[in-house]
Amino acid sequence: MNELDPLLGYLCLAALLFTCGVVCMATKRNAIGVLIGVELVLNGANVNFVAFSRYHPNFQVEGMIFALFVIVMAAGEAAIALAIVLNFYNNHSTVDVDSADELKG
Amino acid sequence: MPDLSEKPGLLFVLATLLPLAGFTLLLTVAAIRWALRPYAAESPTADAVFKALGGEVTGRGPAYVALGSIALAFLCCVVGFVWFCIDAAHMHHLEHDIRHYEAEHAEPHHHGPGKAKKKAKDEPADEAAKEKAAKAKADAKTKHDQNVGDYNRLTKNWEGALEWARIFPSKDNVADTKHGTLLTLGFRIDMLSAVMFVMVTLIATLIHLFSIGYMSEELQETVEDHEVHTAHGHYHRRGRYGRFFMFLSLFCFSMLNLILADNLFQIFVSWELVGICSYLLIGFYFERTSASNAANKAFITNRVGDAGFIIGLLIVWTYFGTFNFQEIFSRVRCPERDADDVILINEKPAGHSIVRAKTDRVLKTGRFVKLDSNGDVALIFPRERIMGNVPGHFHGPSSTTAVHDSPRSREYGFIPYWLLVVAGLGIFLGCVGKSAQFPLQVWLPDAMEGPTPVSALIHAATMVAAGVYLVGRCYPLFTPEVLLTIAYIGGITLFVAASIAMVVTDIKKVLAYSTVSQLGYMMLALGVGGWTAGLLHLLTHAFFKALLFLGSGSVIYGCHHQQDMLKMGGLFDKMKITALTMLVGVLAIAGTPFFSGWYSKDEILVAAFGFSMTHPQHFLLFLLPLVTAGITTFYMFRMWFMTFTGEPRDEHVYKHAEETPWVMTTPLVILAIFSVGVAWGWPPHDPEHSWLGQQLHHYSQPAAVDVDFKASHELLHGTPSYHTMVGMLALAVVAIGVAFALVLYYYNVLDPNEAVEQFPGVHKFLLHKWYFDELYSALLVRPGLIFAHWCSGFDTIVINGFVHLVAKWNMFVSYVSGLFDKGIIDGSVNLLADVSYSVGNWLRNLQTGYLRSYVLFLALAAMAIWMLLYAWATAMGGP
Numbered sequence: 016m017n018e019l020d021p022l023l024g025y026l027c028l029a030a031l032l033f034t035c036g037v038v039c040m041a042t043k044r045n046a047i048g049v050l051i052g053v054e055l056v057l058n059g060a061n062v063n064f065v066a067f068s069r070y071h072p073n074f075q076v077e078g079m080i081f082a083l084f085v086i087v088m089a090a091g092e093a094a095i096a097l098a099i100v101l102n103f104y105n106n107h108s109t110v111d112v113d114s115a116d117e118l119k120g
Numbered sequence: 121m122p123d124l125s126e127k128p129g130l131l132f133v134l135a136t137l138l139p140l141a142g143f144t145l146l147l148t149v150a151a152i153r154w155a156l157r158p159y160a161a162e163s164p165t166a167d168a169v170f171k172a173l174g175g176e177v178t179g180r181g182p183a184y185v186a187l188g189s190i191a192l193a194f195l196c197c198v199v200g201f202v203w204f205c206i207d208a209a210h211m212h213h214l215e216h217d218i219r220h221y222e223a224e225h226a227e228p229h230h231h232g233p234g235k236a237k238k239k240a241k242d243e244p245a246d247e248a249a250k251e252k253a254a255k256a257k258a259d260a261k262t263k264h265d266q267n268v269g270d271y272n273r274l275t276k277n278w279e280g281a282l283e284w285a286r287i288f289p290s291k292d293n294v295a296d297t298k299h300g301t302l303l304t305l306g307f308r309i310d311m312l313s314a315v316m317f318v319m320v321t322l323i324a325t326l327i328h329l330f331s332i333g334y335m336s337e338e339l340q341e342t343v344e345d346h347e348v349h350t351a352h353g354h355y356h357r358r359g360r361y362g363r364f365f366m367f368l369s370l371f372c373f374s375m376l377n378l379i380l381a382d383n384l385f386q387i388f389v390s391w392e393l394v395g396i397c398s399y400l401l402i403g404f405y406f407e408r409t410s411a412s413n414a415a416n417k418a419f420i421t422n423r424v425g426d427a428g429f430i431i432g433l434l435i436v437w438t439y440f441g442t443f444n445f446q447e448i449f450s451r452v453r454c455p456e457r458d459a460d461d462v463i464l465i466n467e468k469p470a471g472h473s474i475v476r477a478k479t480d481r482v483l484k485t486g487r488f489v490k491l492d493s494n495g496d497v498a499l500i501f502p503r504e505r506i507m508g509n510v511p512g513h514f515h516g517p518s519s520t521t522a523v524h525d526s527p528r529s530r531e532y533g534f535i536p537y538w539l540l541v542v543a544g545l546g547i548f549l550g551c552v553g554k555s556a557q558f559p560l561q562v563w564l565p566d567a568m569e570g571p572t573p574v575s576a577l578i579h580a581a582t583m584v585a586a587g588v589y590l591v592g593r594c595y596p597l598f599t600p601e602v603l604l605t606i607a608y609i610g611g612i613t614l615f616v617a618a619s620i621a622m623v624v625t626d627i628k629k630v631l632a633y634s635t636v637s638q639l640g641y642m643m644l645a646l647g648v649g650g651w652t653a654g655l656l657h658l659l660t661h662a663f664f665k666a667l668l669f670l671g672s673g674s675v676i677y678g679c680h681h682q683q684d685m686l687k688m689g690g691l692f693d694k695m696k697i698t699a700l701t702m703l704v705g706v707l708a709i710a711g712t713p714f715f716s717g718w719y720s721k722d723e724i725l726v727a728a729f730g731f732s733m734t735h736p737q738h739f740l741l742f743l744l745p746l747v748t749a750g751i752t753t754f755y756m757f758r759m760w761f762m763t764f765t766g767e768p769r770d771e772h773v774y775k776h777a778e779e780t781p782w783v784m785t786t787p788l789v790i791l792a793i794f795s796v797g798v799a800w801g802w803p804p805h806d807p808e809h810s811w812l813g814q815q816l817h818h819y820s821q822p823a824a825v826d827v828d829f830k831a832s833h834e835l836l837h838g839t840p841s842y843h844t845m846v847g848m849l850a851l852a853v854v855a856i857g858v859a860f861a862l863v864l865y866y867y868n869v870l871d872p873n874e875a876v877e878q879f880p881g882v883h884k885f886l887l888h889k890w891y892f893d894e895l896y897s898a899l900l901v902r903p904g905l906i907f908a909h910w911c912s913g914f915d916t917i918v919i920n921g922f923v924h925l926v927a928k929w930n931m932f933v934s935y936v937s938g939l940f941d942k943g944i945i946d947g948s949v950n951l952l953a954d955v956s957y958s959v960g961n962w963l964r965n966l967q968t969g970y971l972r973s974y975v976l977f978l979a980l981a982a983m984a985i986w987m988l989l990y991a992w993a994t995a996m997g998g999p
Contacts, residue, residue, distance in 0.1 A: 037979050040972075040975045041976050041979065042972065113970055116968075
């Protein structure tokens with residue numbers, strides 16, 4: 016248990032980051048704000064992966080690789096999401112996600 | 121196609137087919153015209169073709185086609201007839217020689233071993249004589265073989281057949297030849313058919329010629345029928361000249377085919393064709409109710425007879441396996457000599473007789489029968505062998521055994537005797553219908569609704585004679601019981617019809633009843649063994665009755681369609697040719713010496729006399745024709761006097777009466793010549809020596825006639841004075857008839873009306889035609905109608921009611937089924953849909969369109985899932 020003590024701190028940090036990201040996504044009306052929330056969530060997860068790769072013998076390689084995957088994916092996600100936001104802005108002259116409700120049932 | 125000189129019989133086939141060709145041509149043209157008529161107004165091409173084929177109403181073209189074909193047929197028949205007479209004489213000689221030779225050479229066998237022994241004893245004595253005899257015998261044999269060859273070749277010349285339809289028996293059954301498998305179309309000319317051919321074509325030709333004049337009214341574009349009344353006055357229609365001649369042509373073909381046929385089935389087909397022609401022509405003026413009723417009556421009455429005919433055909437087909445006359449006769453009548461020696465009997469039955477036997481007992485090996493003149497079966501003999509190929513003979517006296525079904529005698533058969541009688545009666549019933557004999561005579565007088573030439577051709581000279589012809593043709597098939605029936609039916613008919621003819625005043629009806637009466641004479645003659653007499657009367661009657669009918673037609677035409685003799689009188693000055701030719705006809709039918717009717721009627725009376733002498737219980741068969749001869753004379757002279765002599769009874773008719781044109785009088789003159797001379801022979805004062813009668817007697821009379829009526833024929837031959845006696849008796853009766861007619865209708869010594877008042881009951885009885893129509897109406901027509909009404913009621917109430925009930929029940933079931941369908945099936949489906957809809961409708965509230973809420977849901981859902989997993993893991997017992 017002691018061995019994992021440092022891990023607990025990282026996990027708490029990751030949970031904090033994740034929660035912040037989710038709250039940010041759930042509260043922001045600005046699309047950029049939502050994107051930032053997403054980044055926070057992803058990075059929260061990343062902190063988890065890295066922490067486990069450092070402190071848990073079973074996940075030394077896996078944690079690193081997943082962290083890398085998440086970074087790559089986050090980059091791709093940011094690129095696509097920004098493109099969507101730009102286009103959305105071109106069409107609606109706003110980035111307020113609440114106005115994007117054409118697909119509502 | 122065989123050469124005509126090799127098969128001269130084809131001349132008659134050609135004569136038969138010519139009217140058919142005429143009919144086909146006329147029918148085709150009529151069909152094209154009918155098809156083009158609606159387009160003629162629109163298209164000029166159609167109009168041109170339509171006009172070329174005769175236009176709206178044909179001219180005399182159809183008449184020329186029909187007349188041409190029948191006249192050509194007549195020429196063929198004359199050539200064929202002369203040719204046949206020569207061949208027939210030749211064949212007669214050959215047949216005589218062959219029979220003579222066979223009789224001689226069959227002799228030694230008859231006397232058995234005794235004579236052979238005697239011969240053996242003489243043997244060494246005269247060797248040379250024996251050699252000579254052997255040589256003579258060989259010569260005779262060569263001559264005989266040549267004769268047989270010639271005879272068979274000549275016979276083949278006058279017959280031929282085409283396979284028409286064949287059924288193939290099943291494989292196991294191939295050997296079974298008892299049942300018929302083959303229907304043929306064939307012809308076989310004998311003297312009877314050759315003479316009939318000439319008679320029919322000659323009379324038909326003359327009647328065609330007459331019709332050209334008589335039917336000229338039908339040439340008009342619109343014909344006014346004075347006897348049909350409509351709301352707008354008289355009925356108007358298009359002329360039907362072409363149709364009339366088309367039907368006449370079809371009729372001629374049918375009639376000639378009937379005479380040509382060598383088998384019963386072909387006769388039956390023609391029989392029906394003739395019937396339908398009669399129907400069409402009686403109903404020629406079918407707008408008149410009386411005409412269409414008469415046509416129906418004729419057709420339906422004939423159906424009754426034909427039902428009997430079919431029964432006869434079926435029996436013949438079942439037991440003899442063929443419809444060919446020669447085969448049937450050779451199987452039903454005993455051959456003169458027996459080829460296979462299989463009939464071993466106590467006594468040799470006479471050749472050409474029907475042999476009856478008693479079924480003795482049935483063994484495994486076959487059926488044994490004993491010849492017995494009252495037996496329950498009649499023998500069926502093996503199929504006909506060609507003449508001259510008959511080596512054997514009847515065996516002499518021998519053991520008691522008769523015939524049995526051993527393989528050797530396989531072809532011998534048996535027919536229950538009563539079935540043979542039924543077959544004969546059935547065929548005769550057909551003849552009763554067609555020849556209008558009692559009790560089916562009712563249709564013929566009504567048939568006078570047709571145009572007069574039709575009455576002359578069909579209902580006097582030819583078609584009604586077909587029945588008599590068939591009786592004559594099928595003679596060998598008839599058992600004595602059937603022949604007696606024929607004689608009595610003939611006797612009753614001739615008297616009944618003659619008695620009615622005395623009171624009728626319609627000129628055509630008088631002739632109609634006289635026709636029925638004369639047909640009765642013919643039937644009577646055939647039934648009492650006067651085969652030749654009956655058929656000779658058929659021929660002579662055809663001529664004088666055609667003459668009388670055409671004469672009456674001429675009178676009717678001259679008087680502008682007045683048929684009632686009560687409106688005529690004194691017409692002699694107006695129409696001399698018609699009157700004189702009709703007088704010839706009257707004299708002929710009355711039996712005046714040296715007129716054709718005398719020859720045949722005398723012969724009939726002689727035959728009837730011979731029969732009633734040998735069978736005294738049947739004296740009526742002589743008395744009836746004798747008395748009726750007087751009645752015949754009376755009513756015929758009555759008709760002539762009422763029409764042509766005395767004061768005119770109706771000024772209007774008399775004033776407008778005139779002699780008819782030459783096309784109508786020429787046939788009358790020709791027919792008058794034939795009516796006088798057709799039966800002449802040498803010496804002319806002896807009816808026995810009538811040339812035509814002699815021809816029929818020698819070449820055509822079945823040998824069976826002489827066998828069946830041996831006693832009466834021997835009696836007549838033995839006592840020639842009977843002939844004279846009967847002749848004188850007949851003349852006396854005729855004279856009485858003439859006397860009555862003179863007194864009543866010429867000198868008016870007695871008033872006919874007063875004479876009638878003396879016997880009002882009898883007069884009324886006769887005027888109502890013995891109440892036959894009323895009787896049939898009460899017995900058959902009315903019950904038929906009542907039955908029909910009852911059936912109709914049953915149909916409306918019970919059948920319709922049932923149908924309606926079923927329909928109602930169906931409707932109820934459908935209604936319930938509909939309710940179930942709507943309520944349960946549709947309801948459940950709709951409920952499901954409604955639930956899905958409302959659930960969906962509620963769920964759509966979750967789709968807010970706000971990203972935030974989705975994220976919130978995601979987070980909450982993830983948390984919820986995590987907590988559930990956690991709870992589950994805890995419950996499973998582990999952190």
